[in-house]
Amino acid sequence: MRKFVAVSTLLFITLISFGVNYINPVGPTLIPIAELLSSNLSEEIPGLEINLWRSVDEAISMMVTEKAQIALLPVTVGVKLASSGVDIKLAAVSMWNGFYFISTEKTIESIEDLVDTEVYTLQAPGQTADTILRGALESKGYEVGRDLDIVYVGGAEAVQLLAGGKAKVILVPEPFASLAETRVQGSIRSMPIEDLWESFNEQRINIPTSGIFVSGTLDRGVAESFLLLYQQSMNLSLTNREKTAATVSEKMGGFPAPVLQKAMDTAGFLFLTAEDAREDIAIYLDRLKELDPELTGDFDIDALFF
Secondary structure (H helix, E strand, C coil): CHHHHHHCHHHHHHHHHCCEEEEEECCHHHHHHHHHHCCCHHHHCCCEEEEEECCHHHHHHHHHCCCCCEEEEEHHHHHHHHHCCCCEEEEEEEEECCEEEEECCCCCCCHHHHCCCEEEEECCCCCHHHHHHHHHHHHCCCCECCCEEEEEECHHHHHHHHHCCCCCEEEEECCHHHHHHHHCCCCEEEEEHHHHHHCCCCCCCCCEEEEEEEECCCCHHHHHHHHHHHHHHHHHHHHCHHHHHHHHHHHCCCCCHHHHHHHCCCCCEEEEECCCCHHHHHHHHHHHHHHCHHHCCCCCHHHHEC
16 A cells, blocks of 8 residues: 555645545445555545445535535435535546346346335435436336335345345345345346346446545545545555455455455446546436436536536
8 A cells, every 4th residue: 555655645745734534335335445444544645534424314414514525425316415506526436337136036127027026225215226226117107105115225134134035126236236146045136227227218328326526615636636546546456356355344344255356346346537437427317317307406417527
């Protein structure tokens, strides 16, 4: 880590004079920052603090009150927050696609296969898979609560419910999809969210799942320095897989390290600035807004980008 920091020392000097709090969810998105988490930040990168959030409401509260200046959020959550008047900008996307249906009774090949079922998915309304699922349902004339139910739980809990027979269908990201395949006999992986998206759209795209949002008041040089730091951490973390898996396993309360290593290939990690990913992001958000403005809020794509 010291060599990594030393290479970019000049770029990180701006962080020393600004207190910057970056917040990241507990879960698979810890993998790109594993190199940072395993370092002594207070000594190596003065001015940067990393905190972990466990609920969307917690993350939103920290951004609204400006207790955090940079956050990794589900893209749809961050966009809706910006639409509500909170001064944040989408600076980059670091995780794409990565959600899968895991079932125990049948392969999920279409929306019709979900009718009269309960789908267990992560956190709360508004996360990426939930938003796309709702969009797909609306496009086919189905309604949540009438034709099927959506239940929100933690990733590990979803796997436990599937293993215990209380859930028949879960929609979860890596590494929970791999964990389910490992722990639940007869589990079937099917229909990733990019296929779910394509089921109601003519144009196939990569789904921007997790985005880095920055406060509109944050110094641009500080934000750009952090983005470079994040990108370099991701590159090192994905290279040093055994070390990364051990670090993330500890932060996730003992999640199996071999499953984490396996999931790195299907989790969809790719760092792109918002501007470089503009086409897919714009298609994604515009289509969701057409289906239901409540899914995204009334955003301005140009004002949204950092």
